Amino acid sequence: MPSPLSESLRRALQSLNQPQHGNTDPPKHSSTDLGQGADYIVGIGSAGGAKNRPEDDITTLREGSYEEQDEESDDEPTNTDVVMDVAPARPLASRFIDPPRAFEPQRVAEAPRPMISLPVSGRFRPPEPKTLEEAGLxxxxxxxxxxxxxxxxxxxxxxxxxxxxxxxxxxxxxxxxxxxxxxxxxxxxxxxxxxxxxxxxxxxxxxxxxxxxxxxxxxxxPVTFEQYKLSVHEQSISREVPRLSDLRRAFADLLVSDTMLHQLGPAITSGKGMFLFGPPGNGKTSLAERITRAFGTAVYLPHAILIEGMIVKVFDPMVHERIEEDEGRAAKDRADGRWVKCRRPTVVVGGELTMDSLEMDYNENTGICEAPIQVKANCGTLVIDDFGRQRIDPATLLNRWIVPLESRFDFQRMPDGRKIRIAFDPLLIFSTNLDPKDLCDEAFLRRIPYKVSVEDPDEGAFRALLHHQSSHMGMEPDEEVFDHLIYTYYHQTGRGFRYCHPRDLLLQVQNQCIFRETPLRLTHEAIDEAALLYFTLL
CATH class of the missing domain: 1.10.10.10 (Winged helix-like DNA-binding domain superfamily/Winged helix DNA-binding domain)
Incomplete structure (x- = not known):
């Protein structure tokens, strides 16, 4: 039972709540309605009297499992907007006055709200709503x-x-x-x-x-959940089709072979995810971080979403890079300020990743939810860096994402126990130094159709990197010094080339010159000193 409200809360309710039209009392259930194996329908946005469809974000859940409702079901269509397995809906004012609390499972019918359609002319740009009704609030x-x-x-x-x-x-x-x-x-x-x-x-x-x-x-x-779903659909990374020229532009600051570009291209275009694997130090993370550049430049992300009275923050300045709007636009052409124009997000997580990072983060002190990382990465790229070395077991992480990768939606539990279905739209990239076959089973490997091996460079590519990096650092390339480096520290030792070695070694030479206040210059002695320090434990 809900806890009693204070007298001031009662006054607040009386001040804000409007009379509800029609019968909103929850229908009664027999004990068999809510017993073992009972079906509960959860989600947002079904139209009254319409068949449940995948795009309605209505899903049937059986206890202990997720099962998508059969579209050919003979069940009678309902006028249910949201039906929860834990908490019934409440009048809107009481939702943000009364703290979240547990309820007995029951169906609650509400009058369906029309979905606010945001016009798209070539790209998604939500116009400024002139009324609260247009805003959906x-x-x-x-x-x-x-x-x-x-x-x-x-x-x-x-x-x-x-x-x-x-x-x-x-x-x-x-x-x-x-x-x-x-x-x-x-x-x-x-x-x-x-x-x-x-x-x-x-x-x-x-x-x-x-x-x-x-x-x-x-x-x-906040924007409404329906508006957010529409925005993800219209700005989905799967609607973009990068070409070879787009990839060359995305990797313009890296030396990437045509062979690698042709391997990455179809994987990026598919929008379904990929493994980048191979020896350490060959730029897997650098490649993954730049892949988003191959897609359209800007997207609109909401500051926050309103999901049945609960505010969920999405925009994160630590993750999302804001693009300033054109202030010269006429007032009638202004974008909705509840949305932030950003570059397509690239969210990179490494060893700090935990299962909690994948769920709604509810702060009991503030009463605010923070969206999980995959929601913040929607319409962009989510990079799991150094996969296999997280604090959670790889199999546990992969099992968590089997359904989202296949269906392109994810289930999230709200603080009051309700489950919602939300879009899963990032391009998922696993970057690892380990063999993917040692990390996951065949079933999951099938769901990540592209496995791109990032191998060591050959000697020609290694020399090209030495030239590129030395010029970039303000040092004159010296073929004799490069010959000495390659013969002494690679050919004679059998050491493999790595894409990171030219940058790391030349940075040490640069630091020597800065410390000793000498001109930036490549010499045998400088390279020997850098190699001694760098390769001691490698």
Whole structure:
């Protein structure tokens, strides 16, 4: 049973909740409805009265397993928007006032909301919504963000609040008036033509404090789950078809052979993932990090998504590189500020990867969810670097991704126990020094159709790298010094060439010259000293 609300929370609910039209009481179930092996349908966005389809993100789950619902099922279509195995839906205002809590499994019917279609003309660019209805947000939810902002910024103008929420100022006019009519906010004076400065009343302050106990999120308003699903579909990396010229551009700062380009090309174009394997030091990580450049330059990612009242942060400045919008555009052509124009993401994770990194990260102190790494990598590339040396067993990690790789969607459990189906759209790249056959079984290898071996360079490629790196570092290439290096430290020792060796050795020569305040110059002595330090344990 839900815990009792405080008196102030009750007042907040009374202030925000609108009367619900129609019967929203959950239908009753018999004990057999919810017993062993019972089916629960979970997801977002089904249209009332329509057959469940894969694109509706509605999936039937049996206890302990994921099973996609048979499209030919004879089950009667329902008007269910979201049906959860743990928590029923609640009126929107109470969702962000009342903390997440456990419920008995039951079906809850809600009136389906129309999906807001974001027009795409050649590329995805969400226009600025002129109303809250166009934004797909309920006024009560937005009012909650507004009063929380005023709690931290008393006296803020309406335009300032709208800017913080990245919403069109006129779209909030009715919400400001409603908050004022309910005596939750008061005018503090004019803030220019058609605007006022606002402050919270005592009742509004109590309500904002209660809201903040549940979620401390204040910032750009979230986009709806339906809008996010559409954005991933329209910007999917699988819709791009890189050509050989695109790959040459992507790897322009590396020396990559035509043979390697022709091996990488089909793997990248497929969008299904690949293994990059081979000896260490041959640039697997460098290749993987640059593959995203072969695709379209920019995508729009949301600051946050609203999934049944829970805010999930997606945009991460540590991962996503923002591209500034053209400020010269006319007001009618402005993009929706709730979305961030970014370069296609490249997310690289190594030994720090854990299973928790693949799940929604709920912060109990803030009441905010952080999207997992694969969601942050959607429409881009997810690189698992040094695969096989993570803190988790490779088989466990691979088993976690068998279904997403095949179906292109992932199941996530929300903090209140609900399961959702969310797009899995990154190009997945496993970079490893180990043989893939030693890391995973045949079933998983089939799901990663491309295995590209990154081998040692031959002597010609190695010399070309020496020339390229020395010129890049401001040193005159010297063939005699290169001959000495190759004969003494490779031919005589039987050591294999590595793509990283020219850079690493010449960096040591450069550091010697800087330390000794001598001109940058290649000599036998400098190369011998660098090789002695570099190859001692190799």
């Amino acid at each position: 309920e006024p009560e939810f937005v009012q909650g963000l507004m009063v929380k902002y005023l709690l931290d910024h008393p006296g803020a103008s309406g335009r300032t609040i709208a800017g913080a929420l990245e919403l069109h100022h006129p779209a909030l006019s009715e919400s400001f008036q409603e908050l004022k009519d309910r005596k939750l906010v008061v005018h503090k004076g004019s803030a220019g033509v058609g605007d006022f400065r606002y402050d919270l009343s005592e009742e509004g302050r109590r309500m904002a404090q209660d809201l903040r106990k549940v979620s401390r999120y204040v910032g750009p308003a």
